[in-house]
Amino acid sequence: MEIKILGSGCKKCHQLEKNVRDTVEKMQITADIEHVSDIEKIIGYGVMSTPALVVNNKVLSTGKVLKEKELVGILS
Amino acid sequence: MFKWLEDLIWLLVENVFGLERGSNLAGSVHFFFYDVIKILILLSLMIFLISYVRSYFQTERTRRIVSKFRGIQANFMASLLGIVTPFCSCSSVPLFIGFVEGGIPLGVTFSFLITSPIVNEAAFVILLASFGIKTALLYVVCGVLIGTLGGYLIGRLKLERYVEEYVWKLQMGAGEEINQNQKDRFAFALSQLKEIVGRIWIYLLIGIGIGAAIHGWAPEEILARYAGPENPLAVIVAVVCGIPLYSNALGAIPIAEALIGKGVGLGTALAFLMAVTALSLPEMIILRKVIKVKLIGFFLVITGIGIILVGYLFNAIYQYL
Numbered sequence: 001m002e003i004k005i006l007g008s009g010c011k012k013c014h015q016l017e018k019n020v021r022d023t024v025e026k027m028q029i030t031a032d033i034e035h036v037s038d039i040e041k042i043i044g045y046g047v048m049s050t051p052a053l054v055v056n057n058k059v060l061s062t063g064k065v066l067k068e069k070e071l072v073g074i075l076s
Numbered sequence: 077m078f079k080w081l082e083d084l085i086w087l088l089v090e091n092v093f094g095l096e097r098g099s100n101l102a103g104s105v106h107f108f109f110y111d112v113i114k115i116l117i118l119l120s121l122m123i124f125l126i127s128y129v130r131s132y133f134q135t136e137r138t139r140r141i142v143s144k145f146r147g148i149q150a151n152f153m154a155s156l157l158g159i160v161t162p163f164c165s166c167s168s169v170p171l172f173i174g175f176v177e178g179g180i181p182l183g184v185t186f187s188f189l190i191t192s193p194i195v196n197e198a199a200f201v202i203l204l205a206s207f208g209i210k211t212a213l214l215y216v217v218c219g220v221l222i223g224t225l226g227g228y229l230i231g232r233l234k235l236e237r238y239v240e241e242y243v244w245k246l247q248m249g250a251g252e253e254i255n256q257n258q259k260d261r262f263a264f265a266l267s268q269l270k271e272i273v274g275r276i277w278i279y280l281l282i283g284i285g286i287g288a289a290i291h292g293w294a295p296e297e298i299l300a301r302y303a304g305p306e307n308p309l310a311v312i313v314a315v316v317c318g319i320p321l322y323s324n325a326l327g328a329i330p331i332a333e334a335l336i337g338k339g340v341g342l343g344t345a346l347a348f349l350m351a352v353t354a355l356s357l358p359e360m361i362i363l364r365k366v367i368k369v370k371l372i373g374f375f376l377v378i379t380g381i382g383i384i385l386v387g388y389l390f391n392a393i394y395q396y397l
Binding site for chain 2: 007008009010011012013039040042043044045046047048049050059060061062063064065067070
């Protein structure tokens with residue numbers, strides 16, 4: 001599974017990344033997690049509000065800090 | 077609406093703290109507890125409500141709606157939607173690029189960027205709690221007006237050349253709205269509530285604390301003389317002072333409330349509040365990534381003048397509210 005967190009480096013973006021890492025660890029799934037802060041790439045996904053979550057190249061959430069509970073639903 | 081709370085706090089001040097009504101200390105203590113509880117109740121309700129509404133206005137949708145309008149109507153719509161679209165300043169850059177790449181004119185994009193921070197639910201609530209519904213609504217109207225006209229002016233001045241060149245060359249992906257059910261929307265509203273209250277309560281407490289001290293002890297005659305509604309310079313000074321402040325915006329309102337009680341002009345206080353929210357230094361530093369300094373300058377001057385005019389307006393009509 002390939003997970004990308006799109007964010008410009010703000011506090012919320014880091015929080016989402018942390019939540020994702022924690023969830024992935026708890027669910028024991030192998031995932032490639034990357035924090036994308038390059039604006040060109042963020043725009044390339046058509047995302048206008050950060051933080052956004054991209055799983056296997058599909059944008060699943062924008063402008064929200066998803067909590068672990070929500071992430072479990074999305075990642076499984 | 078909050079008479080019961082006012083009475084309840086007096087009971088607390090008189091019977092539990094043993095303070096005598098009419099003394100400076102009792103007045104300050106009452107102001108503090110009453111304001112803290114009242115504002116927290118209103119704030120929680122309001123944030124929950126508006127966050128729920130916001131879950132229906134994802135940025136993509138807002139952009140689609142705005143793109144259907146032309147001329148100043150587009151500025152007006154962008155300004156209105158700026159109120160209900162969830163937006164934090166750290167998303168300024170992708171939002172700016174997304175708008176202009178999506179064919180939204182520069183001036184219309186600015187209408188959104190100006191109104192969105194000015195009219196925020198927390199400022200609205202605290203104004204409502206401190207000054208009543210008329211003032212709070214007038215504040216919203218003025219915020220929309222400044223955004224509409226300021227953005228329109230920026231559009232007419234043809235400032236597109238001050239947008240960084242790379243912005244026009246970027247390829248915007250096809251963004252789509254993410255489906256949400258009612259459960260998601262409620263969860264979003266609740267998490268916003270926790271997030272915002274968690275972030276601002278400390279500033280609010282400090283602000284109300286200072287407000288309470290002013291309420292009990294500040295020298296009325298001196299404040300009224302230098303910052304009263306008759307002093308036109310006070311509005312300008314208030315706006316300039318507001319630029320470097322940012323996260324303390326909400327704490328500033330209870331201070332403003334107490335100062336107004338001591339003779340400071342309402343317009344002066346509101347202009348200060350608008351300047352704190354709309355003309356924020358961190359926001360400008362973020363926007364520098366997509367626009368040149370000159371355009372930031374235009375944005376600053378146009379919005380600043382708008383706010384100063386609103387300040388004069390409120391000072392002039394205060395007595396009729």
